[in-house]
Amino acid sequence: MGALETRQLVIDIPGRAGGRPLDLRVGTGERWGVLGPNGAGKTTLLHTLAGLRAPRSGEVRLDGDPLSRLRRRALARRLGLVFQDRHDDFPATVRETALIGRHPFLSPWQQEGPEDLARAEAALARLDLTHLAERGLATLSGGERQRVSLATVLTQAPRVWLADEPTNHLDLHHQVAVMGLLAEQANRGCAVMMCLHDLNLAARWCDHVLLLYPDGEACWGAADAMLVPAALERLYGQPLTTAMVDGAPVFVPRT
Numbered sequence: 469m470g471a472l473e474t475r476q477l478v479i480d481i482p483g484r485a486g487g488r489p490l491d492l493r494v495g496t497g498e499r500w501g502v503l504g505p506n507g508a509g510k511t512t513l514l515h516t517l518a519g520l521r522a523p524r525s526g527e528v529r530l531d532g533d534p535l536s537r538l539r540r541r542a543l544a545r546r547l548g549l550v551f552q553d554r555h556d557d558f559p560a561t562v563r564e565t566a567l568i569g570r571h572p573f574l575s576p577w578q579q580e581g582p583e584d585l586a587r588a589e590a591a592l593a594r595l596d597l598t599h600l601a602e603r604g605l606a607t608l609s610g611g612e613r614q615r616v617s618l619a620t621v622l623t624q625a626p627r628v629w630l631a632d633e634p635t636n637h638l639d640l641h642h643q644v645a646v647m648g649l650l651a652e653q654a655n656r657g658c659a660v661m662m663c664l665h666d667l668n669l670a671a672r673w674c675d676h677v678l679l680l681y682p683d684g685e686a687c688w689g690a691a692d693a694m695l696v697p698a699a700l701e702r703l704y705g706q707p708l709t710t711a712m713v714d715g716a717p718v719f720v721p722r723t
C-alpha cells in the first residue's frame with residue numbers, strides 16, 4: 469500500500485472537460501516528480517492531494533484512509549505542503565513562521581514548548597536560515613522566503629511531503645541542498661511528491677515521474693521510463709537535445 473494513493477482521481481480544472489483518471493500509489497521512500505507545462509494542473513493536483521480542493525471525481529487516500537474523512541489537524545500531522553510563492557501578509561518573524569509547523573501537534577491555546585522550539589531551530593539551521601530567525605517575513609528575498617516555507621514543513625515533519633516547485637527562486641547551491649533535503653526525507657521513510665519545471669533536477673533526484681498534459685492526459689511510472697526525449701518534447705511542445713552527464717540524462721532546449 470502506498471502512503472498516498474489516488475483512486476480514479478480526476479482533478480477539477482475549471483473549463484476542462486475531463487482527464488485521465490489517476491491511480492497513483494506514492495510509497496514511503498519514493499520521490500515523485502510532477503512535470504507539465506504551465507496550466508497543466510500540477511498545483512491543482514497537489515492541492516487536491518493535500519485536501520485543499522475537492523476532486524471532480526475519485527478519491528485520495530492517506531495510509532488507506534480516505535482524505536475526505538480525516539479532520540484537518542489529523543491530516544496536518546501526517547501531510548505537509550510547501551506552497552508555491554505563498555505571500556502571507558502576517559507580520560511574523562522567520563522563527564515564528566517555522567513554529568507554525570508545530571501547530572497541528574498543539575492544543576488550541578497551548579504555547580510551543582522547548583521541544584517545538586528545538587525542532588524549529590534545527591529546521592532553520594538545515595535551511596541556512598539561523599541568521600535570519602528574528603527577521604520579519606516581509607523583509608526576505610524570494611529565495612529566503614522559499615527556504616522558510618521548507619523550514620516550516622521540516623518543523624512539521626510530516627510523513628508525506630508535497631512540494632510545489634520547491635526550488636523556485638533558489639540559487640544553484642540551495643537548489644541542490646533542497647533536493648538533498650527532500651531525498652533525505654524519503655530515505656527516512658517519507659513519501660515525497662514535488663512539482664518541478666527543471667527536467668534535469670527531476671532526472672537527477674526523482675525515482676518516479678508523473679507527466680501531466682494540458683488536455684488532462686497523463687502518464688506515470690519509473691523516472692527513467694518517463695524521462696525520454698520524445699515524451700518530453702510532446703509534453704512541452706519543445707525540441708530537446710539530450711546528453712548523459714554523471715550517469716543522468718541532461719535535457720537542453722533546442723532553438
Ligand SMILES: Nc1ncnc2c1ncn2[C@@H]1O[C@H](COP(=O)(O)OP(=O)(O)OP(=O)(O)O)[C@@H](O)[C@H]1O
Binds near residue numbers: 505506507508509
Ligand atoms: N479558481 C480558478 N478559476 C479558473 N481557472 C482556474 C482556477 N484555478 C486554476 N485555474 C486554471 O486551472 C489550470 C491549472 O492551474 P494550475 O495552477 O494547477 O497549473 P500548473 O500546472 O500548476 O501551472 P504552472 O506551471 O503555471 O504553475 C490553469 O489553466 C488555471 O488558469
